[in-house]
Amino acid sequence: GKTVAIATGASTTGMGRSGTVDWCSTIYTNSPGTVTAVSGKGYFLNSTAGAITINLPSSPSVGDIISIKV
DSSP, X not given: OOOOOXXXXXXXXXXXXXXXXXXXXXXXXXXXXXXXXXXXXXXXXOOTTSOOEEEOOSSOOTTOOOEEEO
């Protein structure tokens, strides 16, 4: 992968989905340990007790976005 740096105050175009994600209020842990992600959503993960599996959408579209905060 490559990294793109965007200067403060700059804007972008043509980078897929625009806007922000809607963050889920649930903090996911290793119990049950699996999150089925949905485009346009953000997920908080607490992995201190073990691994968490994230299932990505099975039929993704260009511009789909999922955010994860560990």
